[in-house]
Amino acid sequence: MAEEDRAPAEGETAGADVAELSYEQARDQLVELVARLEGGQVPLAESMRLWQRGEALAAHCTSWLDRAEQSLTGDDGSGEDGSASADGED
DSSP states (O other): OOGGGSOOOTTSOTTTTGGGSOHHHHHHHHHHHHHHHHHTOSOHHHHHHHHHHHHHHHHHHHHHHHHHHHHHHTOOSSSOOOOOOTTSOO
8 A cells, every 4th residue: 555545553643644735646545545445344443444534634624625616616615706785775
């Protein structure tokens, strides 16, 4: 198993290095991780570590997608669209 695909060892934070991954890297790791878990051949303790890492990877991917959507829609997250009122009054 490649170093980047391994489950964190005891004492490591499941998402410690996730913040450094691109969307594609995180997605690919998540796909591989899910396949390993679905295979059913992983011991329980390792399954729990993989699950935690999967949660961190999924959250990271969601964050990337949210930021991409915001950049496409021009939403800065403030809840204000900066447009004038609908009736034209100030």
